[in-house]
Amino acid sequence: MHLLLRVLTIGSICGICAFLPRDAAALTYTEVDSFAAPTNATMMIYSPTMDALVLKNAASAIVAIDIESGEPTTRLANTRFTDMTLSPSGRYVFGADYGGENIGYGTPSSTSYVHRLDLTSMTWDLRTAYIAGNVQAVSDTQVILKSIDQWVTFTNNAWGGGTALVPLNTASGYWGPGYYASVYFGDFRYDIRTGRLLHGNAGLSSQEIQAFRIANNEFVKQEGSGIYGSAQGYGGTVVLATDGSAFYYGALQVDPLDVTHNVRVFPERIYAANGSVAHGNGKYYDAHTGLLLGALPFSTTIYAMNPSGDDFWAFDPASTTVHHFMPSSNVAMATAGGVASASSAYSAAFPVSPINNNERAGANWGNGGGWADGTLNTFPDWVQINFAGSKTIDHVVVYTVQDYWANPVEPTDTMTFTQWGLTDFTVQGWNGTAWVILGTVSGNNLVKRTVNFAAYTTDRIRINITNALGAYSRITEVEAWGQ
Incomplete structure (x- = not known):
């Protein structure tokens, strides 16, 4: 059909x-x-x-x-x-x-x-x-x-x-x-x-x-x-x-x-x-x-x-x-077999492991509540999630740090940031030999940013960050939706 x-x-x-x-x-x-x-x-x-x-x-x-x-x-x-x-x-x-x-x-x-x-x-x-x-x-x-x-x-x-x-x-x-x-x-x-x-x-x-x-x-x-x-x-x-x-x-x-x-x-x-x-x-x-x-x-x-x-x-x-x-x-979750990695990390207090633990608000930020890169004002940075085998996905949701990070709430589709969030990034999928851009985001100000694209089968995704506020890249959660 x-x-x-x-x-x-x-x-x-x-x-x-x-x-x-x-x-x-x-x-x-x-x-x-x-x-x-x-x-x-x-x-x-x-x-x-x-x-x-x-x-x-x-x-x-x-x-x-x-x-x-x-x-x-x-x-x-x-x-x-x-x-x-x-x-x-x-x-x-x-x-x-x-x-x-x-x-x-x-x-x-x-x-x-x-x-x-x-x-x-x-x-x-x-x-x-x-x-x-x-x-x-x-x-x-x-x-x-x-x-x-x-x-x-x-x-x-x-x-x-x-x-x-x-x-x-x-x-x-x-x-x-x-x-x-x-x-x-x-x-x-x-x-x-x-x-x-x-x-x-x-x-x-x-x-x-x-x-x-x-x-x-x-x-x-x-x-x-x-x-x-x-x-x-x-x-x-x-x-x-x-x-x-x-x-x-x-x-x-x-x-x-x-x-x-x-x-x-x-x-x-x-x-x-x-x-x-x-x-x-x-x-x-x-x-x-x-x-x-x-x-x-x-x-x-x-x-x-x-x-x-x-x-x-x-x-x-x-x-x-x-x-x-x-x-x-959400095939990216750790409980679904997803494994997260990153280009760098600021310290042990900002590891990459929380970005697929199904906690989107960034609770306990600065104490294992989310990831920040370790390269001041240097881009690109990236986080990657390997799935438990090949999955067909059609949208990825990237969550970044809220302005009031010490008292965060569950992010909505309209929540904005002014201090710490990701402004420019691409969502990429691995085709077996190279990274393929699935979606591009520019000038972002949303804490929760959904990126839709044509259905794509891959065993891993990467969020490649080219700009962010506050000198560092910061992510609280990444979701990849599909079967």
Whole structure:
């Protein structure tokens, strides 16, 4: 596909970011791929196992894309696609093709279908179903279906070898093969790790979360938030974190093992989440604190998360494009295997070793808190960090000494200096035989200076300093971000 990289830095989008915990404030995403979407997506699924992205439009089609080749495979609905889900193995996508219901009676008005896409061959199969409004995969050959009448039923179905799905659960009676769930219409998520099915209603009256357990193919009702209970005032989305650590009902995060336990409330509805990050409308939050971490370059509520990783795809409705984002890490840190060296050092009180210890403010300056060179008014000076092997990086952040060095604070993107900082330097990468200039900074007055450049693969970087205030070069930290 069309490769590109774009850096999203956290500090530039919110004033509170300087006060976030260090690991949260350091989070960045790099956009590593993007292309035009073949349809206007209302839902997406990502299978990294099969290197496939699957998009569902408003009703008429599901389009699967082989990410490597870019080839799309389109499946048209017999009536209308209302939902889709990925099997736990990552091999199959199931699409619910809803035939309709006699509202208020919970009976089908016409035939529903479930389509199954094998992502290994990009081929489709089909079964009829009693009612297929929403779908959740239990395995490659088993799905749970839900009606979308005002009061809903569930069916637990085997794929089977015939033309129709085979219900596995005991029917409640009047509702055909369905189990009467005694919940108002909404959406649900199944967690294969716990065997629990979590339902959040649409919230047109009482907003409620109800848990069920699948035992011996039967639905067993568990705890619920109650009528006008602990989930009242929330709803609108239903999201299970990819690692099963949290369940989101709109802006409300609850314990997925006890949905009566409210954990925290986010500033907006959550549309996708993994164990660390919760995604709102283009913004993303720390899943453990609810604090804002950053924002994508566009607004969206359509995400496709890696089921077992930290990367994700997002759909930009304004440009009808899809974008692949991966988290970046600071590969220069000593804890990541980075080793720092320098052209010289003023004394043992100003060693080079602190420049990759993840302490950016320069605390304890003059007592091992940062580096200063040992050549008065003589340039260039340099510091170098060797990585733990080759890394692909796309930006470096250089931190220099604050004016009030005896009482420093966490640097922000706008903090300036007037006394001791680096004014002119280049960021260089080693190509195996020589240093290559990746970025040049002139006339700098920022304590924290970010240098962006095209993605570059190297096993070491060098900051080559050609001028600084106060007769010496001084650095408190160097970060190199990439994978």
